[in-house]
Amino acid sequence: MSKLKVFTNGIVKENPVLRLVLGTCPTLAVTTAAINGIGMGVAATVVLVCSNIAISLLRNIIPNRVRIPAFITIIAGFVTVVQMLVKAFLPAIDKALGIYLPLIVVNCIILARAEMFACKNPVIPSILDGLGMGIGFTATLVLMGAIRELLGAGTIFGITVTAGAIEPMLVFILPPGGFFVFGLLVALSNVLAEKMGKKPVTTLGCANCPSRSACKECKEVSENE
């Protein structure tokens, strides 16, 4: 795979939110305004690129059996750094993101890229992969944040757009609006994917999740009941 392809892969073809369906929790939680999407997206991208670099460099040292705890510790370290930087320089964003900033630790996009890419590839492609995935994540969050903000508050990035024309529907910036807008975005991306001859996504991105084997077991048990 060429370097450019590795980079663009995460933005459209394997968009982490709409195609791989990873990182659903922050996607639903912070997209009440477009600006939060940028804050969350950039924070996650920084953590993703840094952890990809560290894990790629350590890929021959970390024993296979303890790789998941090792990855989580590395990721948690970078999350702490980002958390302290945001707190010091962007207190407003820190307040808007709340606990979802430390929760980047358990964001499955980062762990999934460590598992699927960084622990098998050299540093430069891992950086590009992290950047591409991060940009794809950020772009989707901003798109969803803009839709919810426009419909729910009548503004985009805090600038009034629909003054007087459409009454803002508060429900779109409340939790149900998150589920609803995300459902429609997934449906839309499925339609576009099918037009391009790709398979639509029907479930969460379990194939990329580190706890997939446990989850699969649960599903089998529930189906045999």
Next chain:
Amino acid sequence: MSNLLTIFLAGILTENMILSKFLGICPFLGVSKKVNTAFSMSLAVIVVMLISTLVTYPIYAYILVPAGREYLQTIVFILIIAALVQFIEMALKRYMPPLYNALGIYLPLITTNCAVLGITLLHFTKELNYLEAIFNALGAGVGFMVAMVLFAGVRQRIESADIPKVLQGLPITLISAAIVALSFLGFAGIVG
């Protein structure tokens, strides 16, 4: 006393982990297809949330804060939770085999579950004391169970419904989750 009850009820109704805080979305959308599975998985979550709170709260309040190392919160908590889940799994296997058979398979899933890390962090953003934190964890766990079991029922109905092709699978699941979350908005103002 009424304060503790308020915290407990808020966790179930107005500040539901899944439906208003979006924590634990993976099991909510992934595992909740059968009511029985949803119930056992949630039981495991309640146990882990309670024990994690019992352990992480004093470590933060009485070790990290006096030492001026508050910034280590995230990294310490995730490691403690991961170790605790392993420990609970081993203890159940050794001393309570029937319970292990019922809940054991869900435990590894919970390590990377954002609901557990989320609730242990939330106690401090809400500035609760130790006892309040325990009730907060209990309420959040029961709220998780209510949402999981309710949604499993909804999904069983979706399976036999005639869904337009574009919405089949994940989109219709998310849209039904929106409607369930909408109904929970009706509880706004009841508590706290």
